[in-house]
Amino acid sequence: MAVQLISMNLLTLNIVVFLFSALVAFFISFFSYKAFRLTKEKKHLYFSIGFILLSLGLIMHSVGNLSIYLGIKRCLMNTLCSLSQRTLSIAYLSHILLTFLAYVTLILIYFKVKEKAIAVFAFVQAILLATLTYDSDMFNVVGFIFTLFIVYGAYRNYKSNKNINTKLALIAFSLISISHPLFISNNVLSAYVALFLGYLSFLFIFIKRKPRNTHESKKK
Amino acid sequence: MNQRRSKIQIVYDLLIAAKQKGRIKPTHLLYKGNLSHLRLKEYIDSLIQKELMIKISADGHNYYKISEKGVKFISDIEKMKGITEAFGL
Numbered sequence: 001m002a003v004q005l006i007s008m009n010l011l012t013l014n015i016v017v018f019l020f021s022a023l024v025a026f027f028i029s030f031f032s033y034k035a036f037r038l039t040k041e042k043k044h045l046y047f048s049i050g051f052i053l054l055s056l057g058l059i060m061h062s063v064g065n066l067s068i069y070l071g072i073k074r075c076l077m078n079t080l081c082s083l084s085q086r087t088l089s090i091a092y093l094s095h096i097l098l099t100f101l102a103y104v105t106l107i108l109i110y111f112k113v114k115e116k117a118i119a120v121f122a123f124v125q126a127i128l129l130a131t132l133t134y135d136s137d138m139f140n141v142v143g144f145i146f147t148l149f150i151v152y153g154a155y156r157n158y159k160s161n162k163n164i165n166t167k168l169a170l171i172a173f174s175l176i177s178i179s180h181p182l183f184i185s186n187n188v189l190s191a192y193v194a195l196f197l198g199y200l201s202f203l204f205i206f207i208k209r210k211p212r213n214t215h216e217s218k219k220k
Numbered sequence: 221m222n223q224r225r226s227k228i229q230i231v232y233d234l235l236i237a238a239k240q241k242g243r244i245k246p247t248h249l250l251y252k253g254n255l256s257h258l259r260l261k262e263y264i265d266s267l268i269q270k271e272l273m274i275k276i277s278a279d280g281h282n283y284y285k286i287s288e289k290g291v292k293f294i295s296d297i298e299k300m301k302g303i304t305e306a307f308g309l
Contacts, residue, residue: 028303035300035309038270039227043309110308157308165306205302 010188011069017192018062021199025055028202043109050105057098064091093130096139100126103146110153140180147177165205172201226304230255232297234263238273238286239294245283 032048035041067087104126108119133139154173158166175198182191225233230253237252238244244252250260264284267273272290276283303309 031296031299031303032309034296035228035304038231038297038300041227041309044304047303047307047309154307161305161308163305165302166308169306205306206299 008069008072011065011072013189013192014065015062015069017196018058018065021195022055022058022062024199024202025051025058027206029055031206046105047109050102050109053098053102053105057095057102060091060094060098064088064095067091093134096133097127097130099139099143100130100146103143103150107146107149107153110150110157137184140183144177144180144184147173147180151177168201168205172198174198175201226301226309228297228300228304230263231267232294232301234267235272235286235290235294235297238284239291243276243278243283243285245281249284 029048029051032044032051036044036048064087101123104122107113108122113119113122129142133142151170151173154166154170158170175194179191179194179198182188182194234249234253237249241248246260246264249264250257253260253263255263264273264275267290268275271287272293274285274287276285
């Protein structure tokens, strides 16, 4: 009973963290799409697609965990004690596939890959890896490798343009990347914290900051 | 070395200039936007089409004025600028 309660609390936390992350990813996607509508620049559209895929992947993960949550609850109430295996399989496979496609999209954007054949090759690899890694640990191993490339891209961007927004993007991707090995090593709580802080860092990009007027302040 | 301004930054500069002046002459926008005449025309046409700016005629001159939708859109553009900058788009 106590074990079930701990699992329930972890599942609740998992659902909350993943839904929060999905919301932030959707928010980024929404404003990228608005930027595309305004400028007609395709890079904004691709970026928007990358984040909407990430958002949908996170939602699918929450759907999977919600089905477990409801299954356990039914068990505790001694009613129909079964898990919908089909919902679980579809939800997790969709989560893995969408996350890998999102990661590949972000890698292609960060490294400004314009060759269509290379992009198609990368997406095919992502789909193959998703179908071959229907296992939590393998998903996190591949996810970690993918995110390392994104972190490197974010680091290069930060080095060429040092400001608070590029720093926040670097911190966010680093934390998301770290969450993968934390999941593998069963530090689930730390992984949730890393994931939550990662997406929270993305949210800080939207906070309006007053420009620093150092010249004026020095004059005073 | 100065980086090339993004399209979002140019639109932001034009809307802010129009907002600060109330109504602004095309030549002032040209100066504020730091654009060629042809490129400014492209941007203004697009902004008018999106109803973010309004063209008005007064005292025999043409002026541009930011619309209410344009004023509201500035905070959206700030968010878009944040994304463009953060991810190096």
